[in-house]
Amino acid sequence: MPELPEVETTRRGLLPHVLRRTITGVTLRRPDLRWPIPPDLPERLAGRRIEAIHRRAKYLLLETAEGSALLHLGMSGSLRVLPAGTPVRAHDHVDLALDDGRVLRFNDPRRFGCLLWQPPGDTHPLLRDLGPEPLSDAFDGAWLHALSRGRRAPVKTFLMDQSIVVGVGNIYAAEALFAAGISPLRAAGRVSRPRYDALAEAAKAILAHAIARGGTTLRDFISPDGAPGYFEQELSTYGRGGLPCRRCDRPLRHALIGQRASVWCAHCQR
Ligand SMILES: [Zn+2]
Structure with a gap:
């Protein structure tokens, strides 16, 4: 299971590839992971630029000016940046097409991961009751x-x-x-x-x-x-x-x- 260090490593690895890239389209190959993917998520994300990737606990937040995609890798999830047109494998559930001809692809065989939406200025209920980050000064x-x-x-x-x-x-x-x-x-x-x-x-x-x-x-x-x-x-x-x-x-x-x-x-x- 990806733990906090693996999620942080994923965040740092993704940054140079997706930061300030515009999402040109979203492909959902199934309607749900652990929970239903909001059906309007593709239209919310399309045309938006990824302004930042933040991590809270083991959640990743792809931040745009209009809100954030909230993503969890679950037990077995992974994210890869691939050339558009790379053949889809089993369990490749979501593609975010980027404006440089690549896709950010989410694979999750066991589907304990999630892809949700957090409106701007809001904190998703999943993040509300979390304790401090272990590497922050608040934790001692x-x-x-x-x-x-x-x-x-x-x-x-x-x-x-x-x-x-x-x-x-x-x-x-x-x-x-x-x-x-x-x-x-x-x-x-x-x-x-x-x-x-x-x-x-x-x-x-x-x-x-x-x-x-x-x-x-x-x-x-x-x-x-x-x-x-x-x-x-x-x-x-x-x-x-x-x-x-x-x-x-x-x-x-x-x-x-x-x-x-x-x-x-x-x-x-x-
Ligand atoms: Zn001992």
Whole structure:
């Protein structure tokens, strides 16, 4: 599943190809992805120039003067910029034709992605209740500490709650907790302020590193649809249940926490 770093890598990869290009036409090959595509979206976008591409959580916003196309890659979506006339493959659901003779093509085999519309000056309901961006100054140990008081949920579940902070997915939550030495099972309300400082710093560092690696390793902007393979060999926990801890050599524990596969070291993480 594309996580925040892959979505940000996609955004950066697309920018030089689509920024300030005018959309000359829209082809919808099906009426819906996860949700129905607004039927008037083609006429809203046609003739509009893409003024910016922003990312909020794992959503991409193609901004025009008349509103924004709101796009999510879901579990398996990818975006490519191709010469017009490139044969359509299975699951190529949407084309935005650009004024330079290319198309921005959205492929999504599992159709958990979406393509919606956000009017100018409005915030789409999907974006309204989201927590801060993890790489913004609004996200830090003080924020986590303040929001966690009295919470009994495991700290890993708390960190993955999109109303607390967006984009810290399962892999990155597990890695940040390992780096900060915090057990994923500890009640969120029982983690001290200094330990939340360490956790926020670890989450920022890991996400920033993954974005930097994505930016240099993915030669084009085909979004990966599985685990972040280019990053996997550096991970301390992901996929390593039962293997020796990189810090103390004891075998790593693995269990479901909040229905999500979790790996941690019971010795190094308290
Ligand atoms: Zn250990």
